Amino acid sequence: MSPSRLATRAGIYAFLGLFAFLSVFPFxxxxxxxxxxxxxxxxxxxxxxxxxxENARNFFEQxxxxxxxxxxxxxxxxxxxxxxxxxxxxxxxFEIFRSPARERIYGVLLLTIMIPFAVLMIPLFxxxxxxxxxxxxxxxxxxxxxxxxxxxYFRQATKAFPSxxxxxxxxxxxxxxxxxxxxxxPTMRSTYAAAFVIVFMTAWNNYLWPLIVLQTNDKKTITLxxxxxxxxxxxxxxxxxxxxxxxxxxxxxxxxxxQRQFVQGMLGSVK
Amino acid sequence: xxxxxxLRRYYDINGWSFVGPAVALILLFMAYxxxxxxxxxxxxxxxxxxxxxxxxxxxxxxxxxxxxxxxxNTVLFFVVQVPIMLTLALxxxxxxxxxxxKFRGLLRTxxxxxxxxxxxxxxVLFKSMFLLDGIVNQTLLALAIVSEPIPWMSDPFWARVLxxxxxxxxxxxxxxxxxxxxxxxxxxxxxxASRIDGVPSYARFFRxxxxxxxxxxxxxxxxxxxxxxxxxxxxxxIVASDTSAGTAGPGDSVLTLSVYIYNLTFRFMPNFGYAATxxxxxxxxxxxxxxxQFYVARERDR
Numbered sequence: 001m002s003p004s005r006l007a008t009r010a011g012i013y014a015f016l017g018l019f020a021f022l023s024v025f026p027f028x029x030x031x032x033x034x035x036x037x038x039x040x041x042x043x044x045x046x047x048x049x050x051x052x053x054e055n056a057r058n059f060f061e062q063x064x065x066x067x068x069x070x071x072x073x074x075x076x077x078x079x080x081x082x083x084x085x086x087x088x089x090x091x092x093x094f095e096i097f098r099s100p101a102r103e104r105i106y107g108v109l110l111l112t113i114m115i116p117f118a119v120l121m122i123p124l125f126x127x128x129x130x131x132x133x134x135x136x137x138x139x140x141x142x143x144x145x146x147x148x149x150x151x152x153y154f155r156q157a158t159k160a161f162p163s164x165x166x167x168x169x170x171x172x173x174x175x176x177x178x179x180x181x182x183x184x185x186p187t188m189r190s191t192y193a194a195a196f197v198i199v200f201m202t203a204w205n206n207y208l209w210p211l212i213v214l215q216t217n218d219k220k221t222i223t224l225x226x227x228x229x230x231x232x233x234x235x236x237x238x239x240x241x242x243x244x245x246x247x248x249x250x251x252x253x254x255x256x257x258x259q260r261q262f263v264q265g266m267l268g269s270v271k
Numbered sequence: 272x273x274x275x276x277x278l279r280r281y282y283d284i285n286g287w288s289f290v291g292p293a294v295a296l297i298l299l300f301m302a303y304x305x306x307x308x309x310x311x312x313x314x315x316x317x318x319x320x321x322x323x324x325x326x327x328x329x330x331x332x333x334x335x336x337x338x339x340x341x342x343x344n345t346v347l348f349f350v351v352q353v354p355i356m357l358t359l360a361l362x363x364x365x366x367x368x369x370x371x372x373k374f375r376g377l378l379r380t381x382x383x384x385x386x387x388x389x390x391x392x393x394x395v396l397f398k399s400m401f402l403l404d405g406i407v408n409q410t411l412l413a414l415a416i417v418s419e420p421i422p423w424m425s426d427p428f429w430a431r432v433l434x435x436x437x438x439x440x441x442x443x444x445x446x447x448x449x450x451x452x453x454x455x456x457x458x459x460x461x462x463x464a465s466r467i468d469g470v471p472s473y474a475r476f477f478r479x480x481x482x483x484x485x486x487x488x489x490x491x492x493x494x495x496x497x498x499x500x501x502x503x504x505x506x507x508x509i510v511a512s513d514t515s516a517g518t519a520g521p522g523d524s525v526l527t528l529s530v531y532i533y534n535l536t537f538r539f540m541p542n543f544g545y546a547a548t549x550x551x552x553x554x555x556x557x558x559x560x561x562x563x564q565f566y567v568a569r570e571r572d573r
Binding site for chain 2: 098207
């Protein structure tokens with residue numbers, strides 16, 4: 001290798017290495033920060049301290065940690081299951097049973113993906129008020145269940161579902177819902193896994209809508225709890241760090257065990 | 272081929288029962304709110320006691336300095352941040368696409384990792400890192416990049432720089448994954464042929480890589496545009512702001528349209544009509560920019 005190519009090579013590694021380091025640094029900062037007192041964190045201390053237990057105890061007391069964690073988990077898991085069920089059935093239906101009327105509705109559905117949430121939030125708040133659902137977890141979940149994006153994702157995936165399987169099942173006398181439940185769902189396991197990761201992450205991290213619709217502390221999610229801890233006049237950053245880690249662990253865990261599906265799910269939207 | 276009437280009935284019964292639940296939910300929680308919001312934007316009043324105001328709200332937009340500040344901030348974040356981030360993402364993707372590169376998988380995973388963090392959590396972490404005596408200023412001072420600490424939290428200019436840096440940190444890896452996937456689908460023999468023909472590497476990048484990635488670049492541009500125009504979580508959490516007064520950053524320097532709508536609706540005297548008007552400004556911006564981006568992408572086809 002010539003010296004100039006060697007220098008280019010070194011430059012590439014230095015650049016990528018630096019960028020990778022910067023990408024990971026806030027994670028390290030969070031882990032180190034959990035062990036330090038606020039006074040040290042605001043002065044930029046980046047060595048492990050001995051305040052972890054104190055911070056963890058304060059987080060559990062100040063933020064009612066088990067409750068807010070449970071609230072987040074409940075909303076994210078139930079919301080994801082409902083979204084996958086309703087939106088995958090619809091995506092399958094739009095692709096298999098085509099008609100001009102349904103194609104038009106599908107077109108409208110795709111347009112809703114581009115609509116900013118700010119447009120929906122006032123009417124949604126009023127609707128939830130009329131339904132008597134303000135300050136309930138159902139109100140958080142309901143508007144996310146029929147997702148234009150997830151319907152689109154499943155319709156695209158259904159195009160790859162072999163029609164021979166459907167024909168064979170019909171000959172065997174299966175009804176349409178049986179074909180969906182007993183043949184489509186098991187065949188499309190990896191599609192479901194990929195969609196699960198994406199929808200779960202979105203639901204777990206949701207902030208604006210829960211902020212509006214959940215009003216008492218016993219209903220709040222962990223994201224809301226962290227936001228209010230950190231917006232105090234003198235935030236206790238040691239406590240905030242513990243909260244940040246607890247809020248990140250589930251998504252980090254899902255990411256590491258399902259990395260392939262994660263990337264697949266993301267890319268599914270451009271194919 | 273025209274389907275037999277019986278078959279059509281079969282398709283309709285099954286079709287509607289499969290798509291029915293999703294369509295009903297979309298109608299109630301999407302279509303109805305979209306139309307209602309549009310209707311509200313022509314009304315004025317407190318809370319739900321509204322009366323028709325014609326274009327009153329639109330006229331008010333032109334006389335509202337806070338709205339204009341929020342609009343300016345939002346457009347600024349979009350214009351500065353999206354190009355920086357996408358260029359960086361494309362550059363990194365091209366470097367990572369080299370099969371001879373060592374630690375490729377590791378580097379890719381590390382650069383993608385910010386995506387698992389929630390927007391609120393990373394905002395809060397950035398806030399703790401960019402305090403006046405915090406780790407970032409300490410490092411910049413130690414490396415002699417700056418001679419005095421940067422007032423990230425109290426100076427409007429630096430607060431905006433902080434916000435743009437943070438969003439770029441969170442989303443560069445995300446966009447990089449799309450580019451990497453597209454690069455892997457490109458037939459490598461094209462590169463081989465151009466190298467033999469003596470085409471320099473920068474020309475290969477601009478004449479071959481960029482045109483072939485055009486659909487993905489368009490997709491990431493449109494999604495990033497929509498995301499940036501809706502900016503809320505970061506603007507509300509990243510700079511030490513007085514949340515009780517509803518301001519965002521020093522001198523409202525990171526106030527975005529979404530934060531302003533939230534303030535109008537749930538913080539100040541609730542004014543649903545005017546808030547709805549401001550929300551439709553975002554819709555118009557999204558539609559306009561998406562149209563421009565599709566148009567630009569289409570024209571280069573010839």
